[in-house]
Amino acid sequence: MLDQLTQLVQQFGEEAVVKNNAVPNKHNEEVIKETGNSIFSGLQKIASEGGVEQLAGLFQEKTIDSSNPVVQQLTQQLSGNLGEKFGLNTDTSSNVAGTLIPQVLNSLVNKAKDPKDGSFQISDIVNAISGNSGQASNIMDTISKYGVQFGLDQNADGKLDVGDVMVIAKSGGLSGFFGRLFKK
Incomplete structure (x- = not known):
């Protein structure tokens, strides 16, 4: 799943990273890779810390934006990583993270919801971020609960x-x- 996530980041990274003069060209590829890694590890962290409702809630959203708690947490983590690893200033790293995280998560969730698009399956995403642990069944149970409520x-x-x-x-x-x- 990490490779697929990195492909999504590459897809959206053109404007936020490659055409961004504040990001040195020599770091473009690494910034994109770090973005994918940060999103993946951030989702894993949320799952391991009991953020089951938050993760399940992502799949209920029509549009995921900067007000979403998962987006906020991932944006903060990625912004810090970009500043620390590549020396990007706070504004640049915040802008890159704040642009890419919602775009990538929207694309990921929409692909998972689309029965005609087999590139991402909700169960595969849940299993990948939960490490195939008991958390996977908790997340799927929460998604199921919402389905019953609807x-x-x-x-x-x-x-x-x-x-x-x-x-x-x-x-x-x-x-x-x-x-x-x-x-x-």
């Missing part, structure tokens, strides 16, 4: 599972199911 529990068993997906698939397709789950 009326997606089709068989009234109190959980969101494959049985619910099958009922919805027969009556309107998976795109409707994921659309309702993620408010699309």
